[in-house]
């Protein structure tokens with residue numbers, strides 16, 4: 565899996581890398597949908613609050629779809645996120 569836009573930024577951004585990993589994972593797995601816990605594990609993110617902040621801000625900006633559904637990984641019915 566290649567990650568475009570992985571060049572170094574002159575300004576250090578701590579939120580950039582996790583956001584890129586999450587986006588790359590979701591786009592590579594369209595139309596699968598994942599709960600926050602599975603996104604954290606599958607996108608190799610460390611902090612749960614980082615996952616929630618990223619998906620909530622992206623969903624409110626219309627970049628991800630978010631709602632109750634069946635997670636593609638753990639098969640539980642909960643709040644899931646997918647790329648459109």
Ligand SMILES: [Zn+2]
Pocket residue numbers: 598599600601602603635636637638639640
């Ligand atoms: Zn899950």
